[in-house]
Amino acid sequence: MESEDYLYDSDAEETTDNDHYYYSDKEEEKKMQNIAVGDGDDESRSNRKAKQSYVLLKESDIQQRQENEITEVSNVLFISKAAATVLLLHYNWRVCDVQDEWFAGEERIRKKVGLFEKPVFLLPKKLREVELTCSICYENFRVSMMGWVSCGHPFCRDCWEKYVSVAIEDGVGCLTLRCPEPRCNAVVDRDSIDLFAKKNDKERYSQYLIRSYIESNKKYKWCPGADCEYAIELCEGGGDECYDVCCHCNNGFCWNCMDDAHRPVDCETVAKWQLKNSSEAHNTAWMLINTKPCPKCGKPIEKNQGCMHMTCMKPCRHEFCWLCLGPWKEHGETSGGYYACNTFQRNKEEGMYNEAEDIRKRAKKHLEKYTHYYERWAGNESSRQQALKDLKQMQKNYMGRLSDIQWATEAELKFITEAWLQIIDCRRVLKWTYAYGYYLPEDGNKKAKSKRGFFEYLQGEAESNLERLHHCTEKDMHDYLNKKCSDKEFNNFRAKLSGLTTVTRNYFENLVKALENGLEDTSSQEACSTIRSRKPRKGERTKGKRRP
Amino acid sequence: MANSNLPRRIIKETQRLLSEPAPGISASPSEDNMRYFNVMILGPAQSPYEGGVFKLELFLPEEYPMAAPKVRFLTKIYHPNIDKLGRICLDILKDKWSPALQIRTVLLSIQALLSAPNPDDPLSENIAKHWKTNEAEAVETAKEWTRLYASGA
Ligand SMILES: [Zn+2]
Ligand SMILES: [Zn+2]
Ligand SMILES: [Zn+2]
Ligand SMILES: [Zn+2]
Ligand SMILES: [Zn+2]
Ligand SMILES: [Zn+2]
Numbered sequence: 140m141e142s143e144d145y146l147y148d149s150d151a152e153e154t155t156d157n158d159h160y161y162y163s164d165k166e167e168e169k170k171m172q173n174i175a176v177g178d179g180d181d182e183s184r185s186n187r188k189a190k191q192s193y194v195l196l197k198e199s200d201i202q203q204r205q206e207n208e209i210t211e212v213s214n215v216l217f218i219s220k221a222a223a224t225v226l227l228l229h230y231n232w233r234v235c236d237v238q239d240e241w242f243a244g245e246e247r248i249r250k251k252v253g254l255f256e257k258p259v260f261l262l263p264k265k266l267r268e269v270e271l272t273c274s275i276c277y278e279n280f281r282v283s284m285m286g287w288v289s290c291g292h293p294f295c296r297d298c299w300e301k302y303v304s305v306a307i308e309d310g311v312g313c314l315t316l317r318c319p320e321p322r323c324n325a326v327v328d329r330d331s332i333d334l335f336a337k338k339n340d341k342e343r344y345s346q347y348l349i350r351s352y353i354e355s356n357k358k359y360k361w362c363p364g365a366d367c368e369y370a371i372e373l374c375e376g377g378g379d380e381c382y383d384v385c386c387h388c389n390n391g392f393c394w395n396c397m398d399d400a401h402r403p404v405d406c407e408t409v410a411k412w413q414l415k416n417s418s419e420a421h422n423t424a425w426m427l428i429n430t431k432p433c434p435k436c437g438k439p440i441e442k443n444q445g446c447m448h449m450t451c452m453k454p455c456r457h458e459f460c461w462l463c464l465g466p467w468k469e470h471g472e473t474s475g476g477y478y479a480c481n482t483f484q485r486n487k488e489e490g491m492y493n494e495a496e497d498i499r500k501r502a503k504k505h506l507e508k509y510t511h512y513y514e515r516w517a518g519n520e521s522s523r524q525q526a527l528k529d530l531k532q533m534q535k536n537y538m539g540r541l542s543d544i545q546w547a548t549e550a551e552l553k554f555i556t557e558a559w560l561q562i563i564d565c566r567r568v569l570k571w572t573y574a575y576g577y578y579l580p581e582d583g584n585k586k587a588k589s590k591r592g593f594f595e596y597l598q599g600e601a602e603s604n605l606e607r608l609h610h611c612t613e614k615d616m617h618d619y620l621n622k623k624c625s626d627k628e629f630n631n632f633r634a635k636l637s638g639l640t641t642v643t644r645n646y647f648e649n650l651v652k653a654l655e656n657g658l659e660d661t662s663s664q665e666a667c668s669t670i671r672s673r674k675p676r677k678g679e680r681t682k683g684k685r686r687p
Numbered sequence: 688m689a690n691s692n693l694p695r696r697i698i699k700e701t702q703r704l705l706s707e708p709a710p711g712i713s714a715s716p717s718e719d720n721m722r723y724f725n726v727m728i729l730g731p732a733q734s735p736y737e738g739g740v741f742k743l744e745l746f747l748p749e750e751y752p753m754a755a756p757k758v759r760f761l762t763k764i765y766h767p768n769i770d771k772l773g774r775i776c777l778d779i780l781k782d783k784w785s786p787a788l789q790i791r792t793v794l795l796s797i798q799a800l801l802s803a804p805n806p807d808d809p810l811s812e813n814i815a816k817h818w819k820t821n822e823a824e825a826v827e828t829a830k831e832w833t834r835l836y837a838s839g840a
């Protein structure tokens with residue numbers, strides 16, 4: 140095996156012993172255990188090194204937190220949980236505010252949120268068997284068959300059910316629903332909803348309750364992934380800076396702008412780039428450069444060959460010259476040759492075509508640049524999507540087989556999962572470096588030029604390592620799926636793939652760091668230009684560039 | 688005809704509207720649709736609408752009383768909370784609606800709105816502006832319109 144090729148001379152603090160890479164030490168093992176998708180902590184690799192101060196919450200986690208806060212308030216204020224919920228809703232789930240305000244003036248708060256201590260509508264005990272008219276449906280009911288909230292205004296159960304249902308149908312306002320009696324401020328709390336509402340209305344009500352909990356607190360956000368029900372809690376600091384989050388649904392997003400995860404590129408660049416991609420302007424520019432209307436029928440004709448001799452589509456079939464738009468039959472030796480239109484040249488010399496042609500050229504250059512970056516940006520994204528699918532497939536279908544054939548435990552095969560996760564993460568980073576590259580000043584002073592050189596060098600190195608890793612994970616893998624090989628051989632494969640994973644990770648960490656520092660690094664730029672010129676030979680260690 | 692299965696509540700309300708009409712207000716259901724009411728409100732005394740007879744239409748939607756009735760002026764009126772189409776800006780017809788309110792309370796509220804225009808919550812920006820900048824002149828216009836369009840002729 141040629142595993143030496145992939146050796147990487149890393150920082151002294153990591154290791155100086157090559158063997159360390161291949162036979163994972165405790166530290167490495169611990170990391171690997173955290174990698175498998177689906178367990179508690181599968182954020183992407185490059186974020187691990189950055190801040191990882193967020194927690195993924197599933198619905199039951201949120202409910203638990205909510206319930207804890209409700210219980211706390213209920214215990215401290217000696218009120219029902221339903222009443223505590225009303226207060227927490229009013230104070231956007233800020234437990235401290237609820238307690239402070241309550242002790243500062245219980246009376247005032249009760250009035251404000253509609254929690255009556257005593258009913259305002261009083262029914263003497265002996266009247267309980269008497270009939271009253273429900274003031275919604277105008278039917279008569281025994282009082283014992285009617286329902287009311289803290290104010291005591293009685294309505295029949297049917298009307299309550301409809302009233303609550305309409306409110307829940309209307310939306311989140313149902314959380315602060317009031318008594319149907321005109322001008323009565325009494326709140327319809329959770330206990331009353333439980334008493335009056337239909338089953339599916341109750342479920343929708345608790346959904347609103349959970350939503351209000353997440354949406355009224357700045358440290359929580361819903362994962363923007365389609366059909367994903369996870370919420371994310373940001374543990375420390377705020378969401379002011381660009382910050383990548385990766386959810387269990389494998390959706391990576393930026394906490395700040397809620398777009399796809401985009402480290403190391405900032406939110407502003409992402410917004411600019413996305414706007415550019417969505418704008419029709421480019422289609423127009425493309426049309427402008429590559430099509431002209433047929434002078435006879437007016438249909439836009441695309442120029443897709445080098446030749447100036449254009450033929451319109453059926454049924455028109457008009458033949459014309461791309462440059463002067465004159466009929467092709469007038470072109471020939473007399474007009475300066477078939478492939479050098481004199482009419483055009485003459486007009487150009489007279490200044491008639493200059494301006495238009497200049498715009499065309501500039502637009503074309505700009506478009507070519509954009510296409511270059513866009514294709515690579517989109518290409519890496521689709522490659523990342525494919526890798527996500529491949530990883531799922533691998534875990535579902537191949538891991539067991541591989542474990543049987545190669546006599547390896549699933550834990551011993553984690554290096555494969557780790558390789559895939561590395562690929563997925565790197566594809567994402569690489570994708571965004573193309574948006575970064577698009578906005579990097581192209582020409583200008585020496586500093587700008589050397590920055591671009593440095594960027595392209597780092598990007599190129601990272602990319603070529605990623606390609607090797609992706610190839611090895613995708614293709615070489617299959618050799619081991621079908622035949623049993625010697626332990627030594629399989630160990631070599633493991634060593635190669637783990638080594639490649641580590642090397643690629645380091646290259647990408649360098650790239651990310653360099654871009655986040657605005658490419659403010661001159662010391663290593665000279666170094667890179669020498670390395671660039673020679674390819675590592677077999678058996679030679681690739682000297683990765685590390686930043687001090 | 689939409690009169691079969693008319694809820695008991697609507698029947699009772701209608702009976703009461705006819706037997707004990709509120710002063711200055713009359714409301715009678717249309718013959719072929721018991722959910723559609725022809726309404727007349729007399730312009731309240733000491734208001735620019737005094738002496739006028741204002742025609743309105745009131746419709747009880749399927750969801751009534753869980754949803755508010757739909758009411759609209761048919762007679763042209765110069766009022767900051769009523770627009771060209773006769774639509775009325777009144778909280779109980781929108782978010783402050785409660786199923787325990789009635790046709791009667793709605794019509795009484797509209798009558799009260801004629802006595803106390805509220806240019807701070809306008810439906811017709813121009814009329815509200817007129818009301819705020821030159822109330823006396825606006826009131827004159829309202830009186831003029833009452834004479835022109837609501838004289839009961
Ligand atoms: Zn009822
Ligand atoms: Zn009440
Ligand atoms: Zn998610
Ligand atoms: Zn962002
Ligand atoms: Zn043609
Ligand atoms: Zn020509």
Ligand SMILES: [Zn+2]
Nearest residue numbers: 460462463480
């Ligand atoms: Zn030509």
